[in-house]
């Protein structure tokens with residue numbers, strides 16, 4: 001059978017790899033220039049920064065089994081960051097940390113899950129899954145048209161026809177998936193109800209060494225809720241680089257503003273939280289807007305398969321909001337397809 005998969009993130013590529021290994025013909029369409037989706041790394045002349053997904057964790061035996069050989073191959077490494085908690089309400093949060101909090105939070109985080117990080121770039125795992133998969137980059141799918149017993153797929157401003165497929169599987173976030181799916185798709189109403197929260201990210205490459213004795217700060221009472229020293233992850237290089245994530249509420253408030261206009265406020269807040277450690281002179285400061293960062297609810301569907309119309313939808317948001325959910329969703333889609341069709 002011929003499968004068209006829309007999206008070259010964790011869900012799309014996991015599914016592509018499973019289908020390809022079972023002898024199916026698969027073509028992946030991706031609107032951006034590379035693989036990874038929200039698992040991505042921005043490269044600057046000085047440093048590389050993971051500006052979306054920060055680390056992987058495993059809560060199910062299935063995903064653990066999938067990750068095991070990748071750890072053995074050295075594609076993934078365990079990361080044990082020193083984690084602190086900062087209270088943004090304090091005037092100088094770094095100096096006014098409550099004694100003992102660092103250790104207590106670190107243990108709590110490690111009890112919850114081990115942090116795993118793809119070595120080098122965050123999208124290294126997706127690159128691996130993409131091996132031998134036929135992917136068309138810079139190709140935004142705009143339209144699906146029923147044809148014979150399958151689908152004709154169209155892309156770009158001029159609605160260029162790209163080919164005919166028995167099945168189409170959409171792995172875009174729900175709002176974007178909803179735009180592509182026809183009105184008679186069995187699960188459309190359900191999908192349209194699922195919301196995604198945004199996340200504004202600030203990427204900083206300081207021009208001076210950082211005198212900070214932690215790797216990750218979890219933050220309360222501030223517009224920033226996470227700061228990581230990206231260069232402390234395995235294989236990210238030596239040059240100091242920081243990533244900061246804003247909380248959903250602030251990200252929603254400023255979502256439609258030009259990210260350039262947020263720089264000043266965000267770098268000032270990051271500097272305040274870190275006791276001025278970054279200074280005023282940086283090699284690079286940029287702001288990235290993740291419009292669809294993580295789902296706002298707890299969906300249990302796993303995936304949506306309409307056998308009658310030969311359409312399926314998968315993605316992290318079908319289960320939760322993590323890389324593991326993206327893989328589990330792809331795996332569930334594959335199980336349904338392979339049990340009934342392949």
Ligand SMILES: Cc1cc2nc3c(=O)[nH]c(=O)nc-3n(C[C@H](O)[C@H](O)[C@H](O)COP(=O)(O)OP(=O)(O)OC[C@H]3O[C@@H](n4cnc5c(N)ncnc54)[C@H](O)[C@@H]3O)c2cc1C
Nearest residue numbers: 007009010011031037038053054055141172315316322323
């Ligand atoms: C700021 C942030 C922090 C996060 N932190 C963590 C974390 O620490 N740990 C964790 O486990 N998870 C984290 N996540 C979530 C994690 O990144 C996602 O769960 C996972 O990457 C989702 O994979 P996916 O394949 O379902 O979706 P995506 O990665 O979003 O892939 C969908 C792909 O579809 C493409 N696409 C969309 N529409 C079209 C179209 N019309 N035509 C062609 N292509 C299209 C997109 O370009 C994209 O590449 C974070 C996410 C964000 C944004």
